[in-house]
Amino acid sequence: MRKAHSLIQRLVEPFQPSFSEGHISPAERSKRLISLRWFAVAMQLLIIYPAMQLDYLLVENLRYYLGVIIALVTFNLIAPRLESAKGLYVQLTADLAALCALLILTAGCHNPFSALLFISAILGPMFLSKSMALGYLVQTAIGLTIVCSFTEPLLMNAHGEAVSPVLTMAAKIMVLFILGGLTIWLKACLERSQSRYETLYKQRQRLNNFRAVGVVTGQLSHELSTPLNTIKLMMDRIGRAPDMQTSGELKIARAALAQCEQSIRDLFDCKVDAESLSYKETPLADFIQGVCKKWQLDFPDVKLDFGVDENASELSYKLPATPFAQAVLDILDNAKEASEHETVSITVDMHVDRDAILIHISDRGRGIDQSISDRLGEPFVSTKSTGTGLGVYNASALLEALGGSLGMKPRFGGGTKVSMVLPR
Numbered sequence: 001m002r003k004a005h006s007l008i009q010r011l012v013e014p015f016q017p018s019f020s021e022g023h024i025s026p027a028e029r030s031k032r033l034i035s036l037r038w039f040a041v042a043m044q045l046l047i048i049y050p051a052m053q054l055d056y057l058l059v060e061n062l063r064y065y066l067g068v069i070i071a072l073v074t075f076n077l078i079a080p081r082l083e084s085a086k087g088l089y090v091q092l093t094a095d096l097a098a099l100c101a102l103l104i105l106t107a108g109c110h111n112p113f114s115a116l117l118f119i120s121a122i123l124g125p126m127f128l129s130k131s132m133a134l135g136y137l138v139q140t141a142i143g144l145t146i147v148c149s150f151t152e153p154l155l156m157n158a159h160g161e162a163v164s165p166v167l168t169m170a171a172k173i174m175v176l177f178i179l180g181g182l183t184i185w186l187k188a189c190l191e192r193s194q195s196r197y198e199t200l201y202k203q204r205q206r207l208n209n210f211r212a213v214g215v216v217t218g219q220l221s222h223e224l225s226t227p228l229n230t231i232k233l234m235m236d237r238i239g240r241a242p243d244m245q246t247s248g249e250l251k252i253a254r255a256a257l258a259q260c261e262q263s264i265r266d267l268f269d270c271k272v273d274a275e276s277l278s279y280k281e282t283p284l285a286d287f288i289q290g291v292c293k294k295w296q297l298d299f300p301d302v303k304l305d306f307g308v309d310e311n312a313s314e315l316s317y318k319l320p321a322t323p324f325a326q327a328v329l330d331i332l333d334n335a336k337e338a339s340e341h342e343t344v345s346i347t348v349d350m351h352v353d354r355d356a357i358l359i360h361i362s363d364r365g366r367g368i369d370q371s372i373s374d375r376l377g378e379p380f381v382s383t384k385s386t387g388t389g390l391g392v393y394n395a396s397a398l399l400e401a402l403g404g405s406l407g408m409k410p411r412f413g414g415g416t417k418v419s420m421v422l423p424r
Contacts, residue, residue: 108151309351330391338365
């Protein structure tokens with residue numbers, strides 16, 4: 001089995017990218033801001049002489065100008081301590097205040113570099129969460145208003161008449177919010193695309209794992225068939241002896257052998273083909289309750305509670321009855337086997353959300369090991385020492401074929417909550 005697992009890893013490993021590049025941590029964003037700030041300080045020092053020659057920076061304002069730059073340098077030295085999300089907000093606010101102060105000292109809106117305020121409205125939301133980004137845009141609009149209060153140039157309309165500075169400032173503020181809003185929207189779109197890409201990758205990885213299983217099963221069955229047959233023949237020969245016919249150890253050995261044979265058969269039987277599924281309009285609540293009742297006939301000692309909300313009680317749904325029933329049975333089996341208490345308690349409830357139908361199967365078992373929680377639903381990944389993980393994989397593959405998903409998370413108070421999600 002170790003050889004088979006190694007082969008699966010070699011087959012699947014080329015398709016495993018890292019998603020860390022798509023998620024920039026606050027610390028990395030802080031480093032980028034610090035680098036940009038050093039560049040801005042250098043540029044401000046380089047343009048002092050041209051600004052004085054062009055009378056954008058007056059001699060009497062030079063000391064204040066240098067004071068702002070020194071304050072910005074000092075702030076940049078302590079900025080590495082501000083690596084949290086709130087720290088990024090503080091850094092961007094300080095940068096905005098410094099930019100406004102420098103513009104006020106250098107002719108305000110007459111300064112060609114006053115357009116940096118609009119760049120700030122684009123750059124800031126890229127580093128901040130949505131709520132903080134909106135607050136930052138308001139601050140930028142206030143800064144633009146202060147900078148342009150007494151320096152807004154007079155513009156002419158089509159008739160050659162002067163336009164009120166209040167109107168032009170209002171237009172600039174509107175453009176500023178439009179640019180910032182577009183940045184927030186594009187950032188949200190990119191984040192959704194990244195999340196969707198990760199989901200699609202994980203689905204493809206499952207398919208790749210399952211294709212690898214197909215390669216491995218041939219090798220595995222060939223390697224195990226001969227020794228298993230030999231063991232079975234030897235056990236049958238030993239079992240013919242009069243003193244061994246009632247041996248408990250022999251019964252245990254035969255049960256273990258049967259489990260090995262069943263595991264090999266499971267490798268060949270687990271597949272879901274969306275095109276071959278036969279769909280039928282089914283009263284979903286009654287169907288699931290019927291499956292639960294039939295399952296409980298095999299396990300009368302299990303306490304199984306079934307609940308359904310009013311909106312879902314009369315709901316009909318097109319689904320492949322047999323595979324879906326098998327998926328529910330597999331999850332119920334897992335819930336029972338996960339229990340470590342004498343009294344097994346399982347709760348099944350169903351309700352309708354705005355976009356989905358949710359079927360929850362909850363237990364009070366040992367819960368999910370965090371080390372494998374992200375890999376549940378893949379072949380050969382199981383919380384049970386004797387499990388193959390194929391039951392959960394089949395349920396997950398079926399729900400994905402139906403356009404839904406299978407989720408697992410720890411249950412409050414202990415245990416596991418499995419969610420079968422069907423699209424409406």
